[in-house]
Amino acid sequence: MTTTTLTKRAAQFAVIALAAASVTACASRPKPDTMTPAPTAPPPATQPAPPPAPVTQGPLPGTQQDFVINVGDRVYFDFDSYAVRADAAPVLEAQAAWLNRYPSVMVRLEGNADERGTREYNLALGARRANAVRDFLVSRGVSSSRITTVSYGKERPIDPGTSEAAYQRNRNTHTAITSGAR
Amino acid sequence: MRLRILFFALTAALLSAGALASPARAQIEVDVNRGDIQPLPVAVPGFRGERGAEIAQVITSNLERSGLFRPIDPAAFIERDLDIRYQPRFADWKTINAQGLVNGEVTVDATGRLTVNFRLWDVFAEQQLLGMQFTSTSENWRRVAHKISDAVYERLTGEKGYFDTRVVFVAESGGRIDRIKRLAIMDQDGANPSYLTDGSYIVMTPRFSSTSQEITYMALRPDGSSIYLFNLETGRRESLGSFNGMVFAPRFSHDGGKVAFSVERGGNTDVHVMDLRSRTSSRLTSDPSIDTSPSFSPDGTQITFNSDRGGSPQLYVMNADGTGARRISFGSGRYMTPVWSPTGEYIAFTKQAGGQFHIGVMRPDGSDERLLTTSYLDEGPTWAPNGRVLMFSRETPGGAARLWTVDVTGRIVRPAPYPQSGSDPAWSPLLN
Numbered sequence: 291m292t293t294t295t296l297t298k299r300a301a302q303f304a305v306i307a308l309a310a311a312s313v314t315a316c317a318s319r320p321k322p323d324t325m326t327p328a329p330t331a332p333p334p335a336t337q338p339a340p341p342p343a344p345v346t347q348g349p350l351p352g353t354q355q356d357f358v359i360n361v362g363d364r365v366y367f368d369f370d371s372y373a374v375r376a377d378a379a380p381v382l383e384a385q386a387a388w389l390n391r392y393p394s395v396m397v398r399l400e401g402n403a404d405e406r407g408t409r410e411y412n413l414a415l416g417a418r419r420a421n422a423v424r425d426f427l428v429s430r431g432v433s434s435s436r437i438t439t440v441s442y443g444k445e446r447p448i449d450p451g452t453s454e455a456a457y458q459r460n461r462n463t464h465t466a467i468t469s470g471a472r
Numbered sequence: 473m474r475l476r477i478l479f480f481a482l483t484a485a486l487l488s489a490g491a492l493a494s495p496a497r498a499q500i501e502v503d504v505n506r507g508d509i510q511p512l513p514v515a516v517p518g519f520r521g522e523r524g525a526e527i528a529q530v531i532t533s534n535l536e537r538s539g540l541f542r543p544i545d546p547a548a549f550i551e552r553d554l555d556i557r558y559q560p561r562f563a564d565w566k567t568i569n570a571q572g573l574v575n576g577e578v579t580v581d582a583t584g585r586l587t588v589n590f591r592l593w594d595v596f597a598e599q600q601l602l603g604m605q606f607t608s609t610s611e612n613w614r615r616v617a618h619k620i621s622d623a624v625y626e627r628l629t630g631e632k633g634y635f636d637t638r639v640v641f642v643a644e645s646g647g648r649i650d651r652i653k654r655l656a657i658m659d660q661d662g663a664n665p666s667y668l669t670d671g672s673y674i675v676m677t678p679r680f681s682s683t684s685q686e687i688t689y690m691a692l693r694p695d696g697s698s699i700y701l702f703n704l705e706t707g708r709r710e711s712l713g714s715f716n717g718m719v720f721a722p723r724f725s726h727d728g729g730k731v732a733f734s735v736e737r738g739g740n741t742d743v744h745v746m747d748l749r750s751r752t753s754s755r756l757t758s759d760p761s762i763d764t765s766p767s768f769s770p771d772g773t774q775i776t777f778n779s780d781r782g783g784s785p786q787l788y789v790m791n792a793d794g795t796g797a798r799r800i801s802f803g804s805g806r807y808m809t810p811v812w813s814p815t816g817e818y819i820a821f822t823k824q825a826g827g828q829f830h831i832g833v834m835r836p837d838g839s840d841e842r843l844l845t846t847s848y849l850d851e852g853p854t855w856a857p858n859g860r861v862l863m864f865s866r867e868t869p870g871g872a873a874r875l876w877t878v879d880v881t882g883r884i885v886r887p888a889p890y891p892q893s894g895s896d897p898a899w900s901p902l903l904n
Contacts, residue, residue, distance in 0.1 A: 370784070372739070398694065405867075408808040408822050408851050409676055409896065410721040411778060411785055414734065414741035414762040417718055421739030440696060441718060441736070445674050450648035452848075452869040 352392050352472035357465075361388045364448075365423060367461045370407070372418035374426055382423060385465055386430030393436075395470035399423050401441040402448075402464065404457035409443055416441030423463040438468075509883065511542035512628065515570035517549055519588065520556070521578035523613045527588065530617035531574060531624070533661060534635045537877075538625065538861070539884030544570055556589050565595040572601075574624055578613075586610040592624050602627050614663055615903070622902070634856035635660060638900040639863060640678040640687050643667060644873055644893040653895075655689060657704070660856075660899070662889035668702070677721060679898045682814065682857070683728040687898065688712075690720045699733055701748075712746060713753070725768040726814070732756075732766035732775060743777050743794075756794030765809045768792070769816060769836070776800070776810040776819050776836070787821055789836060800838030809852055812836070815859040818880070822851045822864075831864050831878060844882035854899045863888055865895035 349355035357363060362385070365378035374382065389395055401420030403412035420439035428434050449456040516532045518525035535541035550564035556577040565573050576590030586609060592602035604623055606616045615636060622633030643656035643665075655675045658665040669675050669691075678689035685704040690697055699712040699722045712719065717737035724731055732745045735755070743766045746753035757763040761781035768775055776789045782799060787810045790797035801807040805825025812819055816836070823830040823843065829850040834841040849867040856862070860880055865873045872893035878885045888897070 370780075400694075405849065406824065407785075407806075408765070408778075410734070410765045411762060411780075411808050413718070413720050414736060414764050417736040417741065418739045418762070425739075438695075439739075440692075440694060442674075442692070443676075445651070445653075445676070445692065447649055450870065 350472060354467050354471045357385075357388055357395075357467060357471065361385055363465045363467075364462045366458060367419055367422075367463070369404075369457075369461065370415065372415065372422045374422055379426075382426045383430065386427050386432050389427065389432045389436070390430075392470065392472070396436050396468045397438075398466045398468050399437060399439045400446070400464040400466055401439065402446055402460055402462050403441075403444045404460040405444045405447065405452075406457060407444065409445075413441050413443035416443045419461075419463045423465065511540055512571050513544055513569050514541045514572040514574065514624075515544045515546075515549065515565060515568070516574045517546060517552075517554055519576035519578050519590070520553075522580050523586070523610070524576070524578045527576070527578060527613055527617040527620070528574075530614055530661065531621045533889075534618065534621035535624065537661070537886070537889065539879060539886075540625075540629065541572075544568055556591060559598075560593060560595075562593075562595055562598045565593075570595050572624070572628060574620070576620070580610050584610050586613055586616065588613075588616050588620065590620055592627055614659065618659070618661075631860060632858045632902070634858045634861060634899070634902070636903045637857060638903070639854075639875075639888075639897050640668075640680060640689075640900070641875060641890075641894045641897040642675055642678065644895055645671075648870070656894070658890060662891070665890065677852070677896050677898075679723045679854075680900045681724045681728040682726050682901045685900070685903075686724075686728070688722040688724060688731055690722060692720075699731070701731075713751070715744070715753075721764045721766065723767050725772050726770045727772060730768070730772075732768060734764040734766070743775070745775075745792075754794075756790070756792075757797070767811045767819075769812050770814060771816065774836070776812055778808050778810060787819065787834075787838075789819075800834065800836070801841075802838060803841055811853055811855065813855050813859045813880075814857055818859070820853040820855065820862055822853065831862060833880060842882060844878045844880070845876075845885055850876075852896055854897050856899050857901045863897040863899060865897065 349359055362381040365381050399420040401416030403415045420441055424437050424439055447460040449459040516528045518528045532543045536543050548568045551561045554560055554575045560573055573593040573595050576588055579587045587607045589605045591600055594601050602623055606619055608616050618636035621635040625633035637660045638657055639660055640657045643654045644651055646652040652671040653674050654671040655668040655678055656665060674692040676690045678687050680687050687702050690699055697718045697720055699719045700709055702709045715735045717735050720734050722731050722733040730745055730747055734741050735744050740760055741762045741764050742755050742757045743763045744753050744755050759781045761779050763777055763779045765778040766775050773792055774789055775792055778785055779788050785806045785808050786799055787801040787807045788797050788799050805823050807821050807823050809822045810819045818833040819836055820833050823832050828846050830843040831845040831850050831853045832843040847866050848869050851865055853862045853864045861877055863875055863877050866876045867873045873895040875888035875890050875894045875897050877888050
């Protein structure tokens with residue numbers, strides 16, 4: 291790898307980090323864990339010691355982890371709704387930007403529903419959510435040929451809880467990278 | 473039909489010559505709509521011969537589980553070792569207030585052929601109500617017990633039984649976020665469970681044909697979904713085909729000639745139907761709403777389905793060609809998974825209201841809605857072939873799904889006799 295490429299990569303990473311920061315700033319609703327920036331410093335030591343020089347770490351740009359950590363691979367929906375919420379739009383903007391930057395990446399949009407509905411209706415609802423995200427990404431220039439959709443209905447919850455907060459987490463569309471990441 | 477079972481004890485025995493000359497109304501009469509119904513006390517002493525005790529136990533369990541009968545503890549029996557060739561000592565059975573008495577005898581011949589003779593007696597009328605013989609292979613003794621149960625049930629209630637049936641369902645294991653779902657089948661009393669898929673992909677919503685030992689179900693994999701037809705007798709499994717979108721919610725027409733199902737394209741879900749002989753399919757709905765969970769009327773002329781075209785999921789009925797859709801559910805709450813009863817008189821459904829889920833029934837015109845159950849999550853009713861009992865899945869908060877049954881009056885709600893986690897039950901027709 292040449293120095294030039296490395297520099298370019300570093301610049302890209304900075305842009306992504308900026309994008310992630312702006313996403314965080316825009317979000318008005320509780321944010322999923324996956325949007326939290328990567329930890330940058332160890333916890334303070336109990337014994338006095340000279341402070342080490344800060345070292346930031348993070349996934350390589352263009353990798354699946356980069357997408358998950360710095361962009362966010364999941365957006366959330368209201369009950370029985372597939373409208374893209376205000377807090378989801380910046381995440382999807384970032385997803386579209388990332389996908390436009392890495393045009394060989396293919397994604398599968400997986401729509402999910404909470405358990406408060408019947409299996410069949412929730413399959414249809416999950417499909418609406420997957421397609422709402424698909425329409426958003428396509429409107430931002432991502433080719434539809436790079437996207438497939440599937441609905442898992444209420445079969446694939448990410449939170450096993452039974453509180454409203456758990457239901458909220460389980461109403462989502464997951465953007466899964468199927469190929470093309472670095 | 474009224475929601476009313478009358479227990480008639482007729483003077484005539486089914487198998488006696490010149491029977492039914494003067495059917496006398498007996499003293500036993502039960503109205504299952506009454507809240508204070510007393511199940512009919514019956515005695516089923518162990519049959520004589522090999523497997524006789526086990527056969528009597530299967531019959532006892534079936535009758536007890538129906539909620540319409542109260543088997544008497546054998547420890548209370550006075551007359552012991554009944555001989556099928558002679559009348560029972562009615563006085564002994566009256567003493568313990570057994571209204572009905574079932575006794576029988578099992579013989580197994582040198583080739584392993586099992587023969588069961590049994591008689592059903594009206595103790596207080598001192599009359600034989602049934603005398604029948606069943607023959608099968610000896611390993612088939614449980615089915616013989618179920619057939620006897622059905623004969624007794626039919627004789628005493630006037631309605632067909634549902635004991636010689638099976639249930640196909642989804643066996644669940646693993647945690648809530650990594651659940652493994654396998655297609656499974658068992659006898660209606662939980663015996664002989666076996667898996668039909670290996671759990672490497674999600675299966676959902678199996679449904680029985682009402683005319684054959686064939687099921688249809690949905691398989692869901694990351695690259696999409698498929699609807700399968702699976703003949704349980706031949707083991708032949710085939711896909712319904714490719715529909716350029718997700719397919720789910722399959723259900724046979726009552727004559728077994730068609731499958732109605734949902735196809736999702738671009739986020740819009742519509743009801744389609746496929747003729748299984750010609751393999752041609754057509755789309756029945758075109759509304760930009762969710763149209764799913766189709767279920768045919770028994771005569772095949774109409775389809776009830778679930779749609780949110782009015783803003784929330786509600787029940788609709790349309791003609792089988794897709795015309796004339798009209799909403800039938802108007803109560804408060806969300807109505808889903810309508811299932812037409814085998815007799816045609818009811819549509820069962822799942823209702824979500826006030827943070828709870830219910831299994832309910834209504835007339836096909838939407839009248840007479842009655843909620844039969846209430847819980848954190850009840851879902852997906854299936855009718856026993858006689859239209860008197862429904863099975864469904866129930867989840868407690870954070871718990872595993874279990875199979876439950878409720879009778880059509882809502883009076884008898886109990887766990888199905890399957891001790892593990894299961895969902896999406898579908899009842900078979902009576903076996904041949």
